[in-house]
Amino acid sequence: MSDTLTPAAEPAVTGTYQQSGTFLHSSAGAHADKLMPVLDKYPVSAADVALRLPPNRALNPSCFYPETTPTVVQRMNLDDDLADHLARQLRCQAVIQESFAEASIGNYFPLSTMFENCVLFIPSAKRFYDLNQDIVYDHFPEVETAVVNAFVVTANKRSYGTHAASGIALQIPSLVKKQLGFPTEYRSFHTALTPTPLDRQPFVIFEEAEVEAPNLQFVYEKMLEYGLDAAEKAAVDKALYLFLEGKLSEIDLPTVRDFLMAKYWSKRYAETPSPGYYCDSRVGDALVFDNYRAHGDGTLPSSPKDRLTIDFRCFNKVHYPPGMTGGLDFIVDPDERNYQIRRKRASLEFLLATLGYENIDEFLRLVFGSRHNENINPFGLMTDLQFGVYNKSEYHLLDQNLDDHYERVERVYEQIEKDGEFVLPSHAKAMLDALYSEGPAV
Numbered sequence: 520m521s522d523t524l525t526p527a528a529e530p531a532v533t534g535t536y537q538q539s540g541t542f543l544h545s546s547a548g549a550h551a552d553k554l555m556p557v558l559d560k561y562p563v564s565a566a567d568v569a570l571r572l573p574p575n576r577a578l579n580p581s582c583f584y585p586e587t588t589p590t591v592v593q594r595m596n597l598d599d600d601l602a603d604h605l606a607r608q609l610r611c612q613a614v615i616q617e618s619f620a621e622a623s624i625g626n627y628f629p630l631s632t633m634f635e636n637c638v639l640f641i642p643s644a645k646r647f648y649d650l651n652q653d654i655v656y657d658h659f660p661e662v663e664t665a666v667v668n669a670f671v672v673t674a675n676k677r678s679y680g681t682h683a684a685s686g687i688a689l690q691i692p693s694l695v696k697k698q699l700g701f702p703t704e705y706r707s708f709h710t711a712l713t714p715t716p717l718d719r720q721p722f723v724i725f726e727e728a729e730v731e732a733p734n735l736q737f738v739y740e741k742m743l744e745y746g747l748d749a750a751e752k753a754a755v756d757k758a759l760y761l762f763l764e765g766k767l768s769e770i771d772l773p774t775v776r777d778f779l780m781a782k783y784w785s786k787r788y789a790e791t792p793s794p795g796y797y798c799d800s801r802v803g804d805a806l807v808f809d810n811y812r813a814h815g816d817g818t819l820p821s822s823p824k825d826r827l828t829i830d831f832r833c834f835n836k837v838h839y840p841p842g843m844t845g846g847l848d849f850i851v852d853p854d855e856r857n858y859q860i861r862r863k864r865a866s867l868e869f870l871l872a873t874l875g876y877e878n879i880d881e882f883l884r885l886v887f888g889s890r891h892n893e894n895i896n897p898f899g900l901m902t903d904l905q906f907g908v909y910n911k912s913e914y915h916l917l918d919q920n921l922d923d924h925y926e927r928v929e930r931v932y933e934q935i936e937k938d939g940e941f942v943l944p945s946h947a948k949a950m951l952d953a954l955y956s957e958g959p960a961v
């Protein structure tokens with residue numbers, strides 16, 4: 520059974536949904552402030568910035584407006600045993616992530632042990648995936664690809680701030696117009712593995728704000744209309760310039776994009792506050808929501824306990840322009856494209872090194888046997904939201920037998936529990952340093 524999240528005009532009727540007491544403009548504004556230091560990594564010339572932006576050069580704004588569905592609560596198939604396994608594995612992967620957590624200001628980045636990469640780190644995620652396919656289909660019959668995304672908001676830390684789904688194709692007006700290269704329907708099943716009262720960093724959704732997926736040129740122009748002070752203008756100018764000129768590393772790009780989106784909401788809703796809602800969930804309750812809707816709140820008080828979540832991200836079938844199969848094909852320059860494939864491979868190789876693999880081939884051999892030398896594109900192993908890889912390939916890891924891999928993961932986690940800590944293996948540390956020293960994409 521499911522309940523519709525009640526908008527403010529008709530205050531929460533069941534007690535299940537409640538206002539968080541926070542608002543989109545202030546939560547997003549705080550998030551923008553938190554992300555802004557990422558810009559300091561990129562020195563720029565004010566003259567170069569000005570030359571790329573209006574009035575010297577016109578922008579090309581676009582915005583996709585999804586058909587909206589209200590957020591609902593759904594009970595998922597999750598028994599106590601599975602919930603316990605997921606919780607334990609999530610805590611162990613968080614220990615691994617913390618050993619290199621200073622790597623990013625944002626939290627969605629290629630070296631995360633969570634999001635798409637959790638298929639490598641959370642053995643029970645696959646069982647959860649298998650147990651809940653019918654529920655996903657009931658809510659979202661158009662589903663083509665569903666991926667598991669498990670993550671932890673560590674005790675005494677804030678959850679990631681206000682954001683919404685985006686993707687490379689949504690930045691390109693000609694593709695937005697034809698609805699190519701991105702899911703037109705995008706649903707999440709955000710399932711609590713720990714209870715989420717207001718003092719435990721609950722998931723917050725801004726149910727009444729307009730659901731839209733603008734490109735950054737669109738939000739930039741809107742912000743100029745709403746009004747920016749000199750310091751704000753300098754920051755958004757620089758951010759858009761870095762983005763448009765391709766000067767951001769793939770590690771920082773989502774952070775800069777989220778900075779501009781958060782700043783946009785902080786301006787757009789300043790005069791018309793849009794309340795946040797949360798659900799005081801039991802373990803196994805999912806919020807089923809449209810991922811294009813603004814969500815997440817890093818301004819609630821931190822919690823003395825971890826918040827554990829497992830989420831399905833579900834897309835309808837994504838269509839691409841002729842001859843293209845993923846967002847990576849939108850990168851015209853073959854050198855840049857190959858560079859990103861090398862970086863993806865290196866990122867995965869680093870993550871696998873944290874689990875004790877010598878290299879990615881060792882992993883591919885374990886999972887794919889004799890098929891490992893089929894020249895597997897690393898982007899085929901899992902979806903990649905940043906590069907717009909949505910439709911699963913024949914190598915999609917969630918559809919493989921990962922038992923042998925998970926045995927290895929289990930051994931690493933037993934060691935973490937025994938030692939009470941995780942030390943990054945030296946060859947993994949060397950890979951991490953190499954990834955960061957290579958700098959931004961050119």
Ligand SMILES: [Fe+2]
Nearest residue numbers: 682683814815
């Ligand atoms: Fe999200």
